[in-house]
Amino acid sequence: MGGLAKGLLVIRAFTRDHSALTLSEVAAIAGMPAATARRCLLTLEELGYVTRRGRAFLLRPKVLELGAAYLESxxxxxxxxxxxxxxxxxxxxxxxxxxxxxxxxxxxxxxxxxxxxxxxxxxxxxxxxxxxxxxxxxxxxxxxxxxxxxxxxxxxxxxxxxxxxxxxxxxxxxxxxxxxxxxxxxxxxxxxxxxxxxxxxxxxxxxxxxxxxxxxxxxxxxxxxxxxxxxxxxxxxxxxxxxxxxxxxxxxxxxx
Amino acid sequence: MGGLAKGLLVIRAFTRDHSALTLSEVAAIAGMPAATARRCLLTLEELGYVTRRGRAFLLRPKVLELGAAYLESxxxxxxxxxxxxxxxxxxxxxxxxxxxxxxxxxxxxxxxxxxxxxxxxxxxxxxxxxxxxxxxxxxxxxxxxxxxxxxxxxxxxxxxxxxxxxxxxxxxxxxxxxxxxxxxxxxxxxxxxxxxxxxxxxxxxxxxxxxxxxxxxxxxxxxxxxxxxxxxxxxxxxxxxxxxxxxxxxxxxxxx
DNA sequence: GTCGCTCGTTCGCATATCGAAATAGACTGC
DNA sequence: GCAGTCTATTTCGATATGCGAACGAGCGAC
CATH class of the missing domain: 3.30.450.40 (GAF domain)
Incomplete structure (x- = not known):
């Protein structure tokens, strides 16, 4: 499931020095074609894990639930x-x-x-x-x-x-x-x-x-x-x- | 990208009352067919987010990096x-x-x-x-x-x-x-x-x-x-x- | 206004995935 | 050992996705 793998890479592209990223920045950091990064970002946006501000994407707090799953389990x-x-x-x-x-x-x-x-x-x-x-x-x-x-x-x-x-x-x-x-x-x-x-x-x-x-x-x-x-x-x-x-x-x- | 969505659902299926889950338990909790849950779990296992103990799957600490991405960004x-x-x-x-x-x-x-x-x-x-x-x-x-x-x-x-x-x-x-x-x-x-x-x-x-x-x-x-x-x-x-x-x-x- | 550049979006074919159904494996009771 | 039950795995046609390439949008320089 390449999409799942790439989606997780996209989430991890956001770091302290990259709190807001454009599509092509995400693609470069995550190491994938822009069209694929775009698909990931749009899916994550639709699911509520990412939000958009102009051309920039940022993580949303729902992402914390993923880490919390480990802490809770x-x-x-x-x-x-x-x-x-x-x-x-x-x-x-x-x-x-x-x-x-x-x-x-x-x-x-x-x-x-x-x-x-x-x-x-x-x-x-x-x-x-x-x-x-x-x-x-x-x-x-x-x-x-x-x-x-x-x-x-x-x-x-x-x-x-x-x-x-x-x-x-x-x-x-x-x-x-x-x-x-x-x-x-x-x-x-x-x-x-x-x-x-x-x-x-x-x-x-x-x-x-x-x-x-x-x-x-x-x-x-x-x-x-x-x-x-x-x-x-x-x-x-x-x-x-x-x-x-x-x-x-x-x-x-x-x-x- | 349904695979990405489903993979994230699988991660969130693990909770305090469900620290170790079998394939069919994951499928039931995440609300998807066993074949799809299996594909997700195998991908997550391969990426290091999940581990397997017998028939049970558990989350691994790498999952924390996803939440950490938000905290850091x-x-x-x-x-x-x-x-x-x-x-x-x-x-x-x-x-x-x-x-x-x-x-x-x-x-x-x-x-x-x-x-x-x-x-x-x-x-x-x-x-x-x-x-x-x-x-x-x-x-x-x-x-x-x-x-x-x-x-x-x-x-x-x-x-x-x-x-x-x-x-x-x-x-x-x-x-x-x-x-x-x-x-x-x-x-x-x-x-x-x-x-x-x-x-x-x-x-x-x-x-x-x-x-x-x-x-x-x-x-x-x-x-x-x-x-x-x-x-x-x-x-x-x-x-x-x-x-x-x-x-x-x-x-x-x-x-x- | 035009041109050039960069980035984002769309297109569409090749490839991968989805998931119902069939099959295999594991286990228990008789 | 066999039958039954439950779970995991595999199969494969229908559908979705990946991504190179083309196109569109926005912007700055001239």
């Missing part, structure tokens, strides 16, 4: 929100839950409090696994073949001068993470971002998600972050794991 | 999050921003803190406008013809014994709201939910969103909610309105 609100809010309150920083999708992490829940500088991320945001605390925790929980596939397919791109891009070093970090049960990362995704993450297991012990607390390195050191917050993260992780028995969707949806 | 993070977090911190309750979509409100941002009892809502959640504080504020901002269309097409369903379902009374409430500049609602969407909302205007003075503070009626009375929080809501509303000059997507996307 995984019962994310019940699964995590209270725990994330507790973490955010106790730490004064952001707390988040993410899962692995391909070679990236995807934020599925996040709670933050007012801080002047923080990583800009929300539900649905993706980052490469190798540069994030949660990504490393998730990679550490992969089966060996899957992890090998990751190393074969991932391009280890640097985001800062501190990003670890040597595959051998990344492997070591993952192994350390597997042994220690957590991962702490500083300045690798973005300057000033420091975070510590722990795995969330399902009933069979598989790592299905990662939980983290993220701050600014001018506010707290990586060592301090680990010392002060690891225990509460582990406790929250255990609580979420217990919830997974009642709400198995997230574990089932997670990659093998 | 509207720059919701910048537009609102700091203000919502400030409100949540100052009040100890949830703060949210929503827009009107058809006859419903759709949550586009929400910040909450840990409370034991609260309305279960997240980005993408929809509720009928007539029973919510934000909905009334948004309806009060509609052009007359659009408001008449609303009254012609809306079924005024009761959610509690307190829900106002008489169209004449709803009109009065909207008119009051237009005059007073806010709306306070208690026990109409759900027992115990009390909320006060104000409009968010764009540069031309049009109401493009609504901002609210929501609590539990055992915690704070409606009158107290208004007295204590209206001023800070209005201030936050003005701040968000000012941001709309820089980030016009939300205003452009809002309904006429």
């Amino acid at each position: 995984m019962d994310i609100e019940h699964l995590t929100q209270t725990h994330l809010e507790e973490l955010a309150r106790l730490t004064g920083d952001s707390a988040a839950l993410s899962v692995l999708d391909g070679n990236d992490i995807v934020y599925v829940a996040r709670t933050s409090v007012r801080t002047l500088v923080r990583l800009e991320a929300h539900v649905g945001s993706r980052f490469p696994a190798h540069v994030t605390s949660m990504g490393r925790v998730l990679l550490a929980g992969l089966a060996p073949e899957r992890l090998e596939h990751y190393f074969r397919t991932q391009k280890f791109e640097a985001f800062t001068d501190h990003t670890v891009t040597d595959p051998k070093k990344v492997r070591q970090l993952i192994e350390e993470c597997r042994r220690s049960g957590y991962s702490a990362v500083e300045d690798e995704l973005a300057y000033g971002v420091v975070a510590v993450a722990v795995p969330v297991h399902d009933q069979s012990g598989r790592v299905v998600a990662a939980l983290n607390s993220s701050s600014h390195s001018r506010r707290i050191s990586k060592a301090r972050l680990v010392r002060d917050r690891l225990a509460m993260l582990k406790q929250a992780s255990r609580a979420i794991s217990a919830e997974l028995a009642r709400v198995p969707g997230l574990a089932l949806s997670a990659q093998a | 509207m720059d919701i993070e910048h537009l609102t999050q700091t203000h919502l977090e400030e409100l949540a911190r100052l009040t100890g309750d949830s703060a949210a921003l929503s827009v009107l979509d058809g006859n419903d409100i759709v949550y586009v941002a929400r910040t909450s803190v840990r409370t034991l009892v609260r309305l279960e809502a997240h980005v993408g959640s929809r509720f009928p406008a007539h029973v919510t504080s934000m909905g009334r504020v948004l309806l009060a901002g509609l052009a007359p013809e659009r408001l008449e269309h609303y009254f012609r097409t809306q079924k005024f369903e009761a959610f509690t014994d307190h829900t106002v379902t008489d169209p004449k009374k709803v009109r009065q409430l909207i008119e009051e709201c237009r005059r007073s500049g806010y709306s306070a609602v208690e026990d109409e969407l759900a027992y115990g939910v009390v909320a006060v909302a104000v409009p968010v205007h764009d540069q031309s003075g049009r109401v493009v969103a609504a901002l609210n503070s929501s609590s539990h009626s055992r915690r704070i009375s409606k009158a107290r909610l208004v007295r204590d929080r209206l001023a800070m809501l209005k201030q936050a509303s003005r701040a968000i309105s000012a941001e709309l000059a820089r980030v016009p997507g939300l205003a452009l996307s809002a309904q006429a």
Whole structure:
């Protein structure tokens, strides 16, 4: 069903730098002929997902229902929100839950409090696994073949001068993470971002998600972050794991 | 493009009560023949939006990217999050921003803190406008013809014994709201939910969103909610309105 | 006013999709 | 093992879609 595939590409053509797009811009960004993009846009407009202002098209809030379908089907609100809010309150920083999708992490829940500088991320945001605390925790929980596939397919791109891009070093970090049960990362995704993450297991012990607390390195050191917050993260992780028995969707949806 | 329409229906077939669905369940819920549902599911599986466990299909986190496209294209993070977090911190309750979509409100941002009892809502959640504080504020901002269309097409369903379902009374409430500049609602969407909302205007003075503070009626009375929080809501509303000059997507996307 | 350029719209043939119906697979009860 | 039931899969003619190419609309320069 090429039309479905292309329609979804059209939705994803809208980004922060492209909030309003003309037909030919959509076609260029989504990589398809103008006539096809037009058909997609007209269908999406008719269905209420897109609106038109002159020659520009913009997404409409109905699109949020698509993402909400995942959140609801995984019962994310019940699964995590209270725990994330507790973490955010106790730490004064952001707390988040993410899962692995391909070679990236995807934020599925996040709670933050007012801080002047923080990583800009929300539900649905993706980052490469190798540069994030949660990504490393998730990679550490992969089966060996899957992890090998990751190393074969991932391009280890640097985001800062501190990003670890040597595959051998990344492997070591993952192994350390597997042994220690957590991962702490500083300045690798973005300057000033420091975070510590722990795995969330399902009933069979598989790592299905990662939980983290993220701050600014001018506010707290990586060592301090680990010392002060690891225990509460582990406790929250255990609580979420217990919830997974009642709400198995997230574990089932997670990659093998 | 019927395939695109049907594919989107398939995504929205997954809900909290239906986290894992068989082919025939999807077909029944989405209201289409099994062969068509199958084609959609197989395409979505191939694109990474859906996964399969035995005979069951589940959504995968990539679906979140669709909702994230809206959040990013509207720059919701910048537009609102700091203000919502400030409100949540100052009040100890949830703060949210929503827009009107058809006859419903759709949550586009929400910040909450840990409370034991609260309305279960997240980005993408929809509720009928007539029973919510934000909905009334948004309806009060509609052009007359659009408001008449609303009254012609809306079924005024009761959610509690307190829900106002008489169209004449709803009109009065909207008119009051237009005059007073806010709306306070208690026990109409759900027992115990009390909320006060104000409009968010764009540069031309049009109401493009609504901002609210929501609590539990055992915690704070409606009158107290208004007295204590209206001023800070209005201030936050003005701040968000000012941001709309820089980030016009939300205003452009809002309904006429 | 004319011309040239860019973008949006339309056309229509080749190809893909839709979906009713037939077939296959899985499971249970006797 | 067989029959019955339910669900998933496949088939294939009717219909819809994809998209290159042609056409139309709008705009600015001369």
